[in-house]
Amino acid sequence: MAKSMCDYIQLRDVQLPVPVYLQRDAWRRTNKPQPATFSVRLSYPAALISLAAENDTVGHTLDYGTLYRSIESAIISSNKDAIPDENAGDPSTRPSHSKDIVDVALTISDAAHKVLWSEIGATEHAKDDAVYLDHWFTEKKEEITVDLHLPKAILRAERGLFCTLVTRRRPVKEEDNFMDFDLTVRIEGIRCACIIGVNPHEREDKQIVELALTFRQSKGKTHMIPKEYQTMVSKVAESVDKTSYETVEALATHAAKIVLVEFPLDEVTVRVEKPSAMAFVAFSGLEITRAASFFGVSRRPA
Template sequence: MSLRSTMHIPAVPAFLDSVRLRDIQLPLPAAPDPWHRLGKPQPCTASLKLSYSSAIAAAEKDDVSLSIDYGKLFRRLETDVREMAQHTSSPEHPHHRMVSVEGTRREEMKASAVGQDPRVTAGIVANCGLSLLDETAAGVRRMSHLRQSPRNSFSGSQAPPAPQPADAGPAPITAEYGRCEVWLQLPKALLRAEEGLKYRSVTVWGYNDEAGADALESESRSPVVLEEEFRIEGIRCYCILGVNSHERVEKQAVIISLGFEGPGQLAWGSTVVDTYVALTRAVAEKVDETTFQTVEALATFVARIVTVDFGNERVTVRVEKPSALPFVQRSGVEVTRTQAFFQSHEVAHSTLATRGEARSIEVLVGPASSLTLFRCPKQAALYPLEEPFIVQR
């Protein structure tokens, strides 16, 4: 991690408009592979939202030259992703200058193999949007100067036209404030997660506080990652879960999703990148061996694996049961837990460890006149079935 001065983020303009590219089918030349192979092409679905000030001039004058060309944005994005290896290794590419609000930079991102860190891929995408905003604003300024130049008037010998009042026309696009929100979905990144890995980032232009207001477009400017989010969705497990008698005799499908979010370019994000493959496998394997009465207990069990066992600071766990209610696709709960929670809640820790060790026993189930030998989880023997059935060891 390198340290710079705190970055200044310009105020959000009074009018903030945006262009969007949604659900771009973006084949990556290299990306996380479910079999952990490097350099393998992978599918990716990306979306981008570029916000700027503003589209008022383009709308009032109906002039395409005053707008962001989203066709050009897509072509640039397609080219930069195709040349990902070159951009990743080049120290001149802006994604190498991505910093946090405090001015810190995650140097370990530079050492990752091509395409393996979704933060780097999202940085390349965000740079496409922010650089196009710069070019568009510069083009608008050049056209404005040419139109106001005396040599473009009918008589170059005439005196320059009087300055236009401030309210003579709508303000054109400016490059001082730019914000790019990027969504990536890597559907094939994980074997045990049906929806793969998802990543979201919000990047804005930030300026070195020491540079002053007259240096807004100098080398003092860097892309600042305001926030990041990782999601692992669709971890399908099978376990005993529920208090009803019919739920205690057979495993049911449970869908688990994990969410991590916080300020950008900080250590927590690197921990997620380093551990998400192993923790997904651990969650899937350990949940398959458990038996719980409540969804809340299972969600807390998963949160403890992610935070305590793998060192993540905070996680949001969603646990859903597709088979719980006939006319509901999925029902479940969502909890957010931190490492500090488990350090101060010893009861939750010890209870989970005991229940997680449960295996099965043989019991006799059936009408009193015709008992049948049946194997079920150990906890099932603690909850009697409805009459006239009996359970005995």
């Protein structure tokens, strides 16, 4: 069988019928439910997809319904420790919860991984079958991408909190801690009002600026993903509100400095946009990436 590229099976823009629970909600309250949407995309052997197409049968492919129900079940199971028992007399005995958006994304990815391999195993091919010559098997092309959006996770971020988790190679044994992954966490729609611009009319009144903060991590890196989203966004927004820069370059650098000096992070990407600056342009601005070392800050390895 000729070597082929991977195919993909996906669920897009899934509105979870059950809420997720994080350590803190937008008002910093613990164990409060909030809505979430997600998409999941799994690489799949093209040889098996071809067999499904040739025979016009689902016997060689992955069942969407099984994938969805497994993810939903995993989310419900992960919520059990977060939902307080209202009959518990002492609130301090109620379960505490420390999940953040990355943990939820990993729950979805783990559930998808289990379904992927259970479905491939169910196709019942002999070990010497030509289907296993597909480079998905020979070159270990397994890849699962989860995009998760919590629209109401952060009070001053109108577009919410986003997480993209891409996992590839998984540990062979449970005690192994190796995983090939890329992780991106993004905070969108941080709206501030400040004096910004070089034109005389821009120096008279405050105008709205919209910020986004992006954090990226991959295997072997530490100090890359924040934990205190609420506190960070509040500090950045409150500081930006008081600024009076002429350029978005200076404003973006100011925001990056707040993040990297006041929080234990190694790098941040800051996007600053001015929606009111040009009449026929929806947003004008720039995006910068800065490391903590740019501001003279060094971090010890974790």
